[in-house]
Amino acid sequence: MTMNLSQQQAAWFAETFQKLVKTVGSVVLGKEDIISLAFVTMLAEGHLLLEDAPGTGKTQLAKSMAATVQGTHHRIQFTPDLLPSDVTGVMVYDQQTQKFEFHKGPIFASLVLADEINRASPKTQSALLEVMEEGRVTVDGHPYEVGSPFMVIATQNPVEQAGTYRLPEAQLDRFLMKTSIGYPAIEQTVDILAGSANRNASNRIQPVITTGAIAEMIALAGTVHVAPAVLRYIAELAEQTRENKDARLGVSVRGAMALTRAVKARAASRGRNYVLPDDVEDLIEPVWAHRIVLDPEAEFTGVTGASVIQKAVSAVSAPQEKDATAQQR
Incomplete structure (x- = not known):
């Protein structure tokens, strides 16, 4: 039986999460809410889709996140002539060993x-499907x-x-979540312009934790308690969208599972070892909005x-807090 997240572990989780966001x-600058969503996505083992105009800081966000967790970062510019092997990697024949070797993409x-x-x-977009879902690439039958x-x-x-x-x-x-960074407020824009001479600000970031610690946080987020009343709340909300x-x-159901993973990470990021209905209502739009296919006339x-x-959300009654924390203590 899986042990629930302890209060001490939840406090460490929240403190580390705030350091990462900061x-x-x-x-x-000025995008703490979006940065928080991005880290919740990472700690829920998900992926993020940003729909944004050019020049809003998407690359800086990705590079900075990788730097804070002492990880590697790659940028792939998608173009019409990009091939699947340009993303995943390719088998190359080695003359010395007279064998084919896999060169990672x-x-x-x-x-x-x-x-x-x-x-x-x-075809190239679909090259991402397996790796995003399974965490591996299969080339010539080898994972x-x-x-x-x-x-x-x-x-x-x-x-x-x-x-x-x-x-x-x-x-x-x-994609676990879809959101947008958007343009910064006037005050933040002035700060960005003042530091415009340094275009690679993310290079100055020192790692906050290791990738091993991130893996530990991911495991801890999975142990956050979700009461039956909250699970039922998520299920009823999903059914309402279908009706x-x-x-x-x-x-x-996969969308409902995605929201459950996300709210666990959100609760832990706030120093709690249990999920509240507020966590569901905070994340339901970025996790679910892009999954709904609208009727063309309604659109x-x-x-x-x-x-x-x-x-x-208006049609389904949220559970009371006492029900949301049931069987927690």
Whole structure:
């Protein structure tokens, strides 16, 4: 039987989490909420999709996160002529040994930035499917593990759609969260401009913890207690999205499992060893909105995934705190 997270472990988790967010926040200014979401995604063993205009700090976010956890970072610029082997790696014949050897692609890193993912062909996009779900790449029948932690931060530009390939629903479902960084406030913009001479601020970041400690945090997040009442709350919310007439496809069981993993990491990041309904309501939109496929007519009238979720939250009663903490102590 799995032991629940102790209060002492939860306090250490929260303290370390805040150090990580603060360190990245020294480079990606004024975006603590987004940085927090990104680290929750990492600690829930998920991947993040950022839909943002160019120049909002996506690369800095990925490089800074990798630096704080003493991990490796690779950036892949997705283009229409990018091949699957350019992402995963390729078998190369070695003249000396007279054998084929696997040369790892840029996907083998702690944190991979898949820049403008929707510019690559569906064939290349699908090269990410296995590694994002299974944590390994299969080449010529041989599996190659990418290691832990492993996280993909993918970006897509919402402004320019010419020459792009829309991500299929199966691919979108691989991302634990979808959000956007957005432009900073005036005060933060002034600070960024004042330090504009140093374009590689992320290079100055000192590691906060090792990748081994991140793996430990991931394991601890999995032991956070989720009361039956909260699990039922998540299940009922998912069912509400499926029953909504404006949604052609609601949230699947996999989507409900993704939210459960995310809220465990969020609770631990706040120094708790149990999940509250507030954690669910905080994360439900970034975890679920991109998973909902809308009816075309409803979409034309302005219905969004977020509005379907808000309707579900209004329709389902949240459990009381005493029920959410049941069987905890």
